[in-house]
Amino acid sequence: MNTYRTLQWDDSTNTLVLLDQRSLPHRIQYVICKDEQQTAEAIRKMVVRGAPAIGAAAAFGLALAAFRCNCQTTEEFLRHIENAAQQLTAARPTAVNLQWALKRIIRKVAEAEGTIEELRRLVLDEARRITDEDVRINQQIGLNALQILPEEINFIHHCNTGALATVDYGTALGIIRTAHEHGRKVFVFVDETRPRLQGAKLTAWELQQLGIPFKVIVDGASGFVMKRFRIDAVVVGCDRVAANGDTANKIGTYNLALAAKAHGVPFYVACPTSTIDLSIANGDLIPIEERDSEEITHLEGKAICPRGTDVFNPAFDVTVAELITAIITENGVCYPPFERSLRGVVHP
Amino acid sequence: MNTYRTLQWDDSTNTLVLLDQRSLPHRIQYVICKDEQQTAEAIRKMVVRGAPAIGAAAAFGLALAAFRCNCQTTEEFLRHIENAAQQLTAARPTAVNLQWALKRIIRKVAEAEGTIEELRRLVLDEARRITDEDVRINQQIGLNALQILPEEINFIHHCNTGALATVDYGTALGIIRTAHEHGRKVFVFVDETRPRLQGAKLTAWELQQLGIPFKVIVDGASGFVMKRFRIDAVVVGCDRVAANGDTANKIGTYNLALAAKAHGVPFYVACPTSTIDLSIANGDLIPIEERDSEEITHLEGKAICPRGTDVFNPAFDVTVAELITAIITENGVCYPPFERSLRGVVHP
Numbered sequence: 001m002n003t004y005r006t007l008q009w010d011d012s013t014n015t016l017v018l019l020d021q022r023s024l025p026h027r028i029q030y031v032i033c034k035d036e037q038q039t040a041e042a043i044r045k046m047v048v049r050g051a052p053a054i055g056a057a058a059a060f061g062l063a064l065a066a067f068r069c070n071c072q073t074t075e076e077f078l079r080h081i082e083n084a085a086q087q088l089t090a091a092r093p094t095a096v097n098l099q100w101a102l103k104r105i106i107r108k109v110a111e112a113e114g115t116i117e118e119l120r121r122l123v124l125d126e127a128r129r130i131t132d133e134d135v136r137i138n139q140q141i142g143l144n145a146l147q148i149l150p151e152e153i154n155f156i157h158h159c160n161t162g163a164l165a166t167v168d169y170g171t172a173l174g175i176i177r178t179a180h181e182h183g184r185k186v187f188v189f190v191d192e193t194r195p196r197l198q199g200a201k202l203t204a205w206e207l208q209q210l211g212i213p214f215k216v217i218v219d220g221a222s223g224f225v226m227k228r229f230r231i232d233a234v235v236v237g238c239d240r241v242a243a244n245g246d247t248a249n250k251i252g253t254y255n256l257a258l259a260a261k262a263h264g265v266p267f268y269v270a271c272p273t274s275t276i277d278l279s280i281a282n283g284d285l286i287p288i289e290e291r292d293s294e295e296i297t298h299l300e301g302k303a304i305c306p307r308g309t310d311v312f313n314p315a316f317d318v319t320v321a322e323l324i325t326a327i328i329t330e331n332g333v334c335y336p337p338f339e340r341s342l343r344g345v346v347h348p
Numbered sequence: 349m350n351t352y353r354t355l356q357w358d359d360s361t362n363t364l365v366l367l368d369q370r371s372l373p374h375r376i377q378y379v380i381c382k383d384e385q386q387t388a389e390a391i392r393k394m395v396v397r398g399a400p401a402i403g404a405a406a407a408f409g410l411a412l413a414a415f416r417c418n419c420q421t422t423e424e425f426l427r428h429i430e431n432a433a434q435q436l437t438a439a440r441p442t443a444v445n446l447q448w449a450l451k452r453i454i455r456k457v458a459e460a461e462g463t464i465e466e467l468r469r470l471v472l473d474e475a476r477r478i479t480d481e482d483v484r485i486n487q488q489i490g491l492n493a494l495q496i497l498p499e500e501i502n503f504i505h506h507c508n509t510g511a512l513a514t515v516d517y518g519t520a521l522g523i524i525r526t527a528h529e530h531g532r533k534v535f536v537f538v539d540e541t542r543p544r545l546q547g548a549k550l551t552a553w554e555l556q557q558l559g560i561p562f563k564v565i566v567d568g569a570s571g572f573v574m575k576r577f578r579i580d581a582v583v584v585g586c587d588r589v590a591a592n593g594d595t596a597n598k599i600g601t602y603n604l605a606l607a608a609k610a611h612g613v614p615f616y617v618a619c620p621t622s623t624i625d626l627s628i629a630n631g632d633l634i635p636i637e638e639r640d641s642e643e644i645t646h647l648e649g650k651a652i653c654p655r656g657t658d659v660f661n662p663a664f665d666v667t668v669a670e671l672i673t674a675i676i677t678e679n680g681v682c683y684p685p686f687e688r689s690l691r692g693v694v695h696p
Contacts, residue, residue: 025654189660192644194542194566197652200644205654215660216644216653218542219568220600224665227602252568254575258606296540296548296564299647304545305564306373306553312537312563317572 004028006053006164009060009128014067016060018048021164025205036065036084043091043098046196050165051239051275052134055097058088059127062105066123077116078109081123093287094248094316095239096277101130131167137272138169140330142178145235145268148326148333149175152185153232156222156260159193159250160202161237161270171270172235173206175328180212188214189225193250195295195313219252223259234260234267236319238327241269241276245321245338246283251314257323266325273329273346283318291315352376354401354512357408357476362415364408366396369512373553384413384432391439391446394544398513399587399623400482403445406436407475410453414471425464426457429471441635442596442664443587444625449478479515485620486517488678490526493583493616496674496681497523500533501580504570504608507541507598508550509585509618519618520583521554523676528560536562537573541600543643543661567600571607582608582615584667586675589617589624593669593686594631599662605671614673621677621694631666639663 008017016033022045023029031047033039039061042048048057065084071077085102092098105126112122155176159165162173170177180186188207193199200216207214217225225231234256240248247253247269260267280286291313297305305311327334327341331348334341356365364381370393371377379395381387387409390396396405413432419425433450440446453474460470503524507513510521518525528534536555541547548564555562565573573579582604588596595601595617608615628634639661645653653659675682675689679696682689 026651191568192542192652194540194568200653200657204657208654208656215658217660218599218644219566220539220542220603221660221662221665223602223606224599224662225660227666228662251566251572254571255568255603255607258571258610259603262606296566300650300652302648303374304648305548306556308556309548309552310563312565312569312573314569314572314576317569318575 006167007048007057007060009063009124016057016064018042018057019164020047021049021202022047025201033061033064035068036061036087039064040088040091043088049198050160051095051097051237052166052171052272053164054092054095055101055274056131056134056167058098059101059105059130061088062102063124063127066120071116074116074119077119081109082106092289094289097272097274100274104130134167134272135169137330138166138171138174139178141171141270141272141328142174144330144333145175145270145328146178146182149179149184150232153179154187154189154230156189156191156225156231156234156256157203158191158199158236158253158256160198160206162203162206164202164206165237171237171272173203175235175268175270176212177210180210186212188212189231190214190216191219191222191252191256192216193252194219198250219255222256223262226259226263226265231263231265234265236269238269238271238275239316240286241271241327241342242280242282242286243278243339243342244282245324245327245336245342247319247324248283248286248288248316249319251317254317254319257319261323267323269324269327271327271329273331276342276346278343278346283320286318289315354515355396355405355408357411357472364405364412366390366405367512368395369397369550370395373549381409381412383416384409384435387412388436388439391436397546398508399443399445399585400514400519400620401512402440402443403449403622404475404479404482404515406446407449407453407478409436410450411472411475414468419464422464422467425467429457430454440637442637445620445622448622452478482515482620483517485678486514486519486522487526489519489618489620489676490522492678492681493523493618493676494526494530497527497532498580501527502535502537502578504537504539504573504579504582504604505551506539506547506584506601506604508546508554510551510554512550512554513585519585519620521551523583523616523618524560525558528558534560536560537579538562538564539567539570539600539604540564541598542567546598567603570604571610574607574611574613579611579613582613584617586617586619586623587664588634589619589675589690590628590630590634591626591687591690592630593672593675593684593690595667595672596631596634596636596664597667599665602665602667605667609671615671617672617675619675619677621679624690624694626691626694631668634666637663
């Protein structure tokens with residue numbers, strides 16, 4: 001479907017090959033991870049980003065740990081991959097998909113019986129299953145969204161939630177893509193998404209490849225765009241959704257949701273059920289990662305701010321459930337009250 | 349007060365010297381304008397920016413036109429400077445200060461009698477008066493704001509509204525500065541202000557020089573900052589205020605105002621009365637300038653977006669009056685209903 005692959009397991013060398021998203025859209029190059037440390041580092045440095053994609057990358061990181069260990073007993077093996085999972089989890093604290101994928105694999109291993117070589121295969125197979133499922137889940141989210149979208153749709157989209165943010169296809173961008181592929185008339189205003197400009201760099205690139213018309217805007221312009229043009233839907237992805245529907249997503253999402261509310265524009269969160277964290281009551285409890293100052297003070301390696309400038313650089317914000325029209329999952333569209341509807345799709 | 353000057357008339361050469369704000373904060377260099385075309389070009393290219401500063405620059409641009417003309421009659425002279433005023437006005441359509449300054453000078457010339465040399469002097473004197481007044485007006489806005497601000501103030505500030513955006517001192521940043529100089533405990537979250545990053549570049553630089561503590565944030569983070577920290581006031585400048593209080597200001601202001609409303613944070617507009625346009629009933633009638641794509645697609649000369657990316661790049665947005673707590677002018681603080689209170693300060 002795409003000529004590039006966000007992430008791929010290389011069977012001949014048992015390594016994980018990641019498309020280096022920091023070089024896009026100008027250069028296509030890959031980073032090869034040989035163990036869990038290198039995978040954690042690639043996640044931390046955002047070689048790979050997007051909640052579903054880092055979930056899948058971490059799953060393969062665990063497979064790398066499994067293949068690289070010289071364990072003698074299954075207990076030792078389990079301890080080894082649990083340590084690796086901790087390392088991978090620490091790479092980025094907000095997106096829950098990472099923890100979800102690792103827990104799922106470890107549970108599988110803990111319940112299994114077999115030789116260490118068999119357990120290794122089991123880790124890799126489960127990582128593969130997670131990535132294969134991800135594509136189908138994305139496509140189903142798109143199909144579910146079709147039911148509630150009009151024939152002509154002017155979208156506003158934040159960050160990047162496309163094939164690059166997932167194993168393939170995309171979540172919020174997957175919705176846009178499904179609508180386009182089903183013949184709906186689609187136009188997208190693309191939030192550039194400071195500080196790392198995933199919208200300007202990655203979403204613009206993906207939309208170009210898909211032949212979907214779009215314009216890039218600065219994040220601060222979304223309210224004015226809603227005033228000036230007919231906007232039918234805001235679509236965003238998510239990094240963690242609490243039990244009450246509060247949604248952590250890329251910084252700037254909350255301001256966008258406030259603008260949508262003020263203009264009566266439906267605000268949709270595209271959400272694989274793996275991103276729902278029922279163990280957390282509300283958004284105040286979601287840990288919010290703060291990232292390096294240089295993401296703000298420097299651009300393309302050049303200093304922008306005067307030397308010594310201090311910044312506050314949270315990678316995510318929390319959009320309160322009251323601002324969300326619907327959360328669209330692969331198991332159905334959730335409406336308020338989300339306490340009930342989310343539970344329904346997680347345990348269908 | 350400042351070691352640099354935003355703009356200055358050079359008496360020895362009859363030229364206008366502009367601090368080139370495009371090179372700040374890393375290099376301090378000046379652009380010399382010898383006629384009205386060069387001045388209009390400098391305004392268009394944002395060598396000088398900020399509504400009060402471009403008003404003053406345009407006034408001196410008119411003086412340049414006056415000094416460079418070879419007119420034989422006063423009628424010819426008047427026609428000549430009226431043409432120059434049209435050229436200068438076209439440089440940037442949104443900020444009304446530019447038109448206000450030019451109209452004020454032309455009215456003065458039209459009512460005056462004297463030789464062409466005397467009329468030339470009159471244009472220059474009036475341009476000087478406008479710039480001298482600007483500093484006093486800014487200081488008075490700061491003092492008026494002090495009356496309604498608490499002892500400890502965490503501000504959010506958008507764009508640049510300091511000495512660089514004015515002849516000296518500043519409007520919204522002037523309020524912050526006055527509070528600081530009067531011993532209030534002040535902290536500022538500085539919106540970086542995409543696309544041209546006036547916050548990250550210029551406001552950060554000015555605050556450093558003033559010794560006022562601050563952190564730069566991306567524009568999309570303001571809502572999250574209001575959730576995470578106690579914010580006492582949002583302060584912004586303005587490029588044109590309509591009779592009903594609707595306020596055109598740098599793109600991103602409207603989203604910031606929506607966030608302030610959602611969090612019950614007072615939203616203050618610092619506004620010299622020269623920025624109030626009573627001839628315009630509401631914000632829908634304010635012309636909104638759209639600027640070059642490259643402001644968004646390129647950063648520091650480097651392409652960010654994939655080649656061929658289209659953008660929507662309005663330089664300003666309109667904040668509706670309902671979102672504004674007060675408009676602070678040199679003649680007093682205006683509260684809703686603004687139809688009445690603005691009229692009171694324009695014709696005191």
